[in-house]
Amino acid sequence: MPSNNEPTLVFDRVTVAYGSVLALQDVHGEVRAGEAVALVGPNGAGKSTLIKAILGLVPVARGAITVLGGSPAASRSKVAYVPQADTLDEDFPISAAGVVLMGRYRSVGWLRRPGRTDKAIAADALDQVGLADRAKDRFGTLSGGQRQRVLLARAIAQQPKLLLLDEPFNGVDAVSQDALLAAVAKLKADGAAVVVSTHDLALAHVSCEEVCLLNKHQFGFGPPDATLTPELLQAAYGGQALELHGDHVIVSRP
Amino acid sequence: MSAYLIDPFSLPFMARALLELCILGVLGGVVSAFVLLRKLAFAADTLTHTVFPGVVIGFVAAGEGGIFVGALIAGVLTAVALTVLTAARRVSSDAALAVLLTAMFSVGVVVVSRQTEYTSDLTTFLFGHVLTVSGSQLVQTAVLAAIVVLTLVVIGKELVLRAFDGVGARAAGYPVAALDLVLNVLVALVVVAAVQAVGTVLVIALLIVPAATGRLLVDRLGLVVGIGCVVGVLGGYAGLVISFGASVYGGVRLSSGATVVLALVAAYVLALAYAGVRRVVVAR
Amino acid sequence: MSSYLVRAVLEVAMVGGLAGVVGVHVVLRRLSFFTMAMTHATFPGVVLAALIGANLYLGGAVVGLLVAFAVSALSRRQDTTAATGVVLSAGFALGVALLSAQAGFTKDLSAYLVGSVLTVQVSDLVTTGAIALVVLVVLFALHKELVFGAFDSGGMRAAGYRVGALDLLVLVLVEAVVVTAVPAVGTILSVALIVAPAAAARLWTDRIGVTTVIAVVIGVGSGLGGLLISSEANVAAGGAITLLAALAFVVSLLLSPRYGALARLLPSARVSL
Structure with missing residues (x-):
């Protein structure tokens, strides 16, 4: 259990490479318990790569990622994806x-079946994403947004200290998006840190304490007001950034 | 040297076998490219097995002459069944194919097991008898090969489009189901053309290995087809020479059909090694 | 009942049940083609073992596993179906070439290919029983992990499991069942006995436990029924067994309440079950 002073997730000048190709360079920053960081950047910017690196599935070429005071591989049981x-x-x-x-299998362990407590935790997690009434339905019969909520419930059932979400809002209906956001907010209130990759700048702005602006390397890491600025967005996206109504920013490729 | 490499083909049966394998090698080189593009390896394997009951029932019903017709009917029926099953998508298609394949093969096994010559019929079907291929069989093979290649020349680009982007082809107004059926029937025709002479084992190899070898070496479809044809023909030649040499000079009987397959696989392994070496060199 | 018939009944019942259970995992993971490649590749292993006088099961299993490794290694370079196809034809041709070097090979060959259940020995029964026991214990003990991996291997890897080792274990189990099925239905036909009961069962229910039970019933039923037909009508037992299993699949395709063709033709008959 990290103390309040110790951040949940630390990126120390992280560089990730696939073979001789650099996927991501010089990511530097930290995320504390109860906070969310949005990974923002164009397609191919390295957002998924960074998530894989946090899971320890992609080796870090230079620098280090520290998860809950240890290496990514060592802390995996406290991380949900x-x-x-x-x-x-x-x-x-x-x-x-x-x-x-x-989501309970890892803590249940090999050779044992999930018990009554595990089932209660799972039922509670499904309730938190607002799908308690669909518990018995086959996964494939649910809508895209509902499936995403079930997968979030699986992560909640894991009772993680760090939650990683890879583009959770892609193609998701409004009801499901609200349910996802509410469930993530509850996890944060319970003391988990959250990493979410997204294309939705407005969502990043209102729901995250930190933003990591990426495109192959880091263009900014900090509060949304400091990172989601026209100048930095233009630099990261290489396109045009427009300012409308004060803080809405629309980015398009030239 | 020529005693080993050329002289064997002065024997009429060896010359006929070589001619048969050359036709099939070219045919395999062309068709296997489409099998590769559409990921039809499993479907091709299914077709080779399902033709078996056609062969058996044709033979039981009408003797030697019934084999070709029986195989043709069974092959085309399977092609239709394959197209319907994969289009319906109700069951995962690989499970449906596996069941279809073995069920049809079982029909053949059950029917043939009523005959007295059970085991030798089964092995003939599996391994063929390329060394006793007759003049009329050569003509059959050549005619079917001409039909298949001509069809591919005419609608080749539509088949490539469909293989690359099925949704796009449908959106552009192409009859995708009909295209799938045509390709499946073409594969069935190759099987029918080849199975009596060279056996089902060799047909599977001819429908998969040539293009898989070409694809390891080059990225362009035309070149894949070209290399596939060369590999198909050379594999046939090498297999014949080796099995002939082994039995005449070495005293080891080697099934010629199986030796041809092993020659094809050897070409694939060489291509694999070359591709591996090239990757290492390029990476530096 | 004569003793060879008793042995045959025991053999097909065990093999049918075992194939049904392992088949559920093959269907869930869409490994049918892969299983077929392994059955074809088991064939040269059995032939090789027969030639050098080694244990047939061991020979088949070792070569089958080598093939499993070869396919997964090749799949990294090329499309899996093409890789499987190459390995499949290579393995089969190798078996034929080896066998053709022996004189009078056709009789043995057909026994390996399509089985010869009436000549099963007590030692075969013991081997089948032992393999069945091991496979069932492993499948039961690791049930939840195996289902997790089949459903979401990416999520499982993220949760810290060694997914590659688990996938390999599944292949080893499938190969063990293929080898076990050789005396009863032969190498080629064993695919049907593994895939058809599970694929048929899957059409009747959305629950894995129920699927497994139905698959076992169909597997054992096809085995016993096929044996009966074989002795009554004097046809090959292996063929009759796999035909019955395939028939169960076709009937399920037509009649199952959720996916059946009949249910789609008569929408009014589609009651909620």
């Missing part, structure tokens, strides 16, 4: 409740 729902098999014979229960 929410993949994009559309990568999963729609025909798979498993209920929504069954998917959420998978």
